[in-house]
Amino acid sequence: MPTVDLELGRLLGEELGRHDVQVVNDVTVKAIHSEAGGLTVAGEPDFTATADLVLVVVGVRPDTDLAVAAGVQTGVRGALRVDRRMRTNLPDVLAAGDCVETWHRLLQQATYLPLGTTAHKQGRVAGETAVGSDREFAGSLGTQVVKVFELAVARTGLRDPDATDAGLNPLTVGSVQFDHKAYYPGAQQLHIRITGDRPSGQLLGAQLVGDHRAEVAKRIDIPAGALFHHMTVDGLSDLDLSYTPPFGSPWDALQLAAQAWTRQAGRSSAAASPAPGAGP
Ligand SMILES: Cc1cc2nc3c(=O)[nH]c(=O)nc-3n(C[C@H](O)[C@H](O)[C@H](O)COP(=O)(O)OP(=O)(O)OC[C@H]3O[C@@H](n4cnc5c(N)ncnc54)[C@H](O)[C@@H]3O)c2cc1C
16 A cells, blocks of 8 residues: 555555455566456466456556547646646646646645545636636645555655655654543554654654544544645644543644654654653
């Protein structure tokens, strides 16, 4: 799962294993044969398996033939080139969604991020452009979440390699925090990775894996909101978030993870971090 760091991908592998899914890495599938008893999959190095059904999951590609034939220019990964009002190079031809480049709010450049959330916002902007408004697409952060058996896996913003490629000086710090007060029954561990820019302390991204009942999907929206407004990692600690023991801690798990980043980055923090589970 290349959308999150290997440390979190391993947790997914373990979850799949707990549900009797065998994960095979570092094998290239070379052939799929249909035989009387079903399908045979052959790969290298030294891999064979039989199956009733094979799903081939190879990513998303923009379907642009019609627009390209009409003369629309393409850009990143062959997606249609649009400006932030979703206009193509052809007069009166607007485009939005999986077929277009997506403006990245942090990188301030076009990327390819085919997501439903992005498609809806771009579609709205295209509609407004069509009726004469000057609204611009505000940009995507690639915020996403997926459920894998009992786990939810979420991310927003940049990971270390993305940030390095963009010429930044990132630091990613992983920590494990309880989703709510440890003394209250049912507390779950959340694995959180915060990425920030060392020199400026700017928040760059966050990744989160935990039980899907531990508000993972909504928790990733905290750093997503912070990123949208260009906050620092330390600034996350100042956010006035809700708290009651069954749902959280006075410092939310995300805030404790942000404080771990601030400590490791050697930056001064306004907030002193208590031991997990301590306090009222
Ligand atoms: C299995 C799956 C799960 C997903 N889960 C999530 C998720 O959890 N969260 C998330 O944010 N995103 C998710 N996505 C991505 C999301 O669905 C897409 O980003 C979004 O649907 C893109 O919207 P769109 O309007 O650009 O394209 P689409 O939704 O693909 O709509 C394009 C439409 O155009 C029609 N069409 C194509 N060619 C022609 C033609 N020549 N003439 C007329 N009609 C045509 C198609 O039939 C289709 O109805 C998921 C995608 C998949 C495949």
